[in-house]
Amino acid sequence: MDAERVAALTGEEQSGLIDALLYAFVGRDEFDMLLTLKLDKPPGTFPDSGGLKACLFKLIRTAKSEGWLPDLIEAAVEERPNNLKLRAWMESVGLTAVEQAPSPAPAIMSAYPDLEYVIEQQPWYSGTLPQAEEIGFERIRELRPQIDVVLITATEIELLAVLSKLQPLPRRRKVSLVYEGPETYYLGRFGACFAVVTKCRMGALGDGSVILATDQAQRLWLPRAIIMIGLAFGKDRNKQRIADVIVASQIVSYEQQRIGAEIAFRGPIAPVNGALLNRFENAADWRFERPDKTSCTLIVGPVLSGEKLIDEPAFKKALFDRFPQAVGGEMEGAGLCAATGRIGTAWILVKAICDWADGRKESSQQPLAAAAATSLVLHILSRRTALRAIEKPKLSQG
Numbered sequence: 001m002d003a004e005r006v007a008a009l010t011g012e013e014q015s016g017l018i019d020a021l022l023y024a025f026v027g028r029d030e031f032d033m034l035l036t037l038k039l040d041k042p043p044g045t046f047p048d049s050g051g052l053k054a055c056l057f058k059l060i061r062t063a064k065s066e067g068w069l070p071d072l073i074e075a076a077v078e079e080r081p082n083n084l085k086l087r088a089w090m091e092s093v094g095l096t097a098v099e100q101a102p103s104p105a106p107a108i109m110s111a112y113p114d115l116e117y118v119i120e121q122q123p124w125y126s127g128t129l130p131q132a133e134e135i136g137f138e139r140i141r142e143l144r145p146q147i148d149v150v151l152i153t154a155t156e157i158e159l160l161a162v163l164s165k166l167q168p169l170p171r172r173r174k175v176s177l178v179y180e181g182p183e184t185y186y187l188g189r190f191g192a193c194f195a196v197v198t199k200c201r202m203g204a205l206g207d208g209s210v211i212l213a214t215d216q217a218q219r220l221w222l223p224r225a226i227i228m229i230g231l232a233f234g235k236d237r238n239k240q241r242i243a244d245v246i247v248a249s250q251i252v253s254y255e256q257q258r259i260g261a262e263i264a265f266r267g268p269i270a271p272v273n274g275a276l277l278n279r280f281e282n283a284a285d286w287r288f289e290r291p292d293k294t295s296c297t298l299i300v301g302p303v304l305s306g307e308k309l310i311d312e313p314a315f316k317k318a319l320f321d322r323f324p325q326a327v328g329g330e331m332e333g334a335g336l337c338a339a340t341g342r343i344g345t346a347w348i349l350v351k352a353i354c355d356w357a358d359g360r361k362e363s364s365q366q367p368l369a370a371a372a373a374t375s376l377v378l379h380i381l382s383r384r385t386a387l388r389a390i391e392k393p394k395l396s397q398g
Contacts, residue, residue, distance in 0.1 A: 001095065003070045003194060005094060006070045006160055008132065009064075013093050015177070016052060017060065017089060018056045018060065019085070022053060023054065023184075023208070024079075025076070025080070027204060033045045039071055045059075047059060049349065059072075060072075071336070073090075073095070084159055084160070084163075087129065088129075088132065091132075092177075104354065115291060115292060116291075117291035123293060124161075129160070130174070132175045133175070134176075135177065135187075136293075137180060137186065140178065144220075144221055144224075146195055147193065147195070147223050147272070148225070149190070149195050149226070149387065150191065150196045150221055151196070151225070152200060152210065154210065158229060163197060164192075165190060166190055167188050168188055169188055169189060180216075184220075185198050185392055190381055192381075192383060192384040195381070196217065197219050198217055200212070201333050202333065209335060210339070211339045214336055214340060215339045218371075218395075223349070223392070224346060224390040224392050225276055225390055226346070227350060227377055228347070228350065229373050229374055230351045230373060231330070232328045232329070232330040232351035233328060235326065235327055235328070236318055237358075240363045241353070243368050244296050244298075244352065246300075247349075248303040248348065248351075250302040251302070251305050251306050251337045252326055253305055253334035254268075254322075270334075273348060276346055276348040279386050280350070296352070298376065300327075301327035301328075302325050303327065303329060303333055304319055304334075306329075306330065307329075307331060311359055312353075313357075313359055315343070328351070330351050333361075343393045351369075352368075352370065352373040366396045
């Protein structure tokens, strides 16, 4: 770590560091663990008064004055070596990030013995970010009329899968990078479309949630459509397979309930944009193979959405008993639907099955599932006229 460069960080660069740390770590407990276990700092080193952002400002000020800010940054990157925003900040200020640890091989699969493979040998796998070049906010006004679609992800695995298919805009050698407020945007060509790629946090509520990320993205970029790409749990392992891709025809929000002698679900069942759904329903020529050479299936149907990270068979069964038409579930769709409703931006959710929420949840198949969902969206958006029938929302471009 270049201590002289760290000592020379400007106020704006320190603000970027604070945002990156907030993105990489969740809550005071994780910062306390980082300080105690990685830096051997005594309890109470992390400030305990004020908001989390204000506490991080105090911590960085203390670390800089006492000379251990380089150690703090290095420990954070070692603890979150694949965090995209933290690594992007490192690159933006000219610091060298800790190299990502190589994935173990063979990399997969205790719960899915029929899908054993070495992940690095798969044609869909990309363990690195595309080269990105930061552009100024003044270019947003210039680029906004050209943006066709915003692609939203909720995990680093999902983001990496999407970014691996993002190409630079015309006459640019690198993918463009924009920092605006609390959000990070990657701009480039995704198939035949000009696209913005971003990442929210998991779930529909809270700081950095899909509701906030979607609202800012649609107002800033005015896209024709917003597509959520990522991971879902499947309904029935006997009728579905890992990496089958679910395209939501409706989002079934299960969180709103009336609790009485019986539980009554009161959440909306929201349909997706008809034109977008039509494009995906007619993707008969799409192909994506699993490592065992079987083809993934495209499944269209209602998708359960709520704040719970479900991994309990009885709870899952109760949900599908109540909503038997649903084909899978996830955590962000209800928020996506709510945010786009205010402006009227067209939206759809495309997520691939990575587990069955049956008490054996694990992350081993997430890269494969993320790649499958990304492949389907890329297939649709590689057609130049796929979004032509969808108008941009009517919002002042001030």
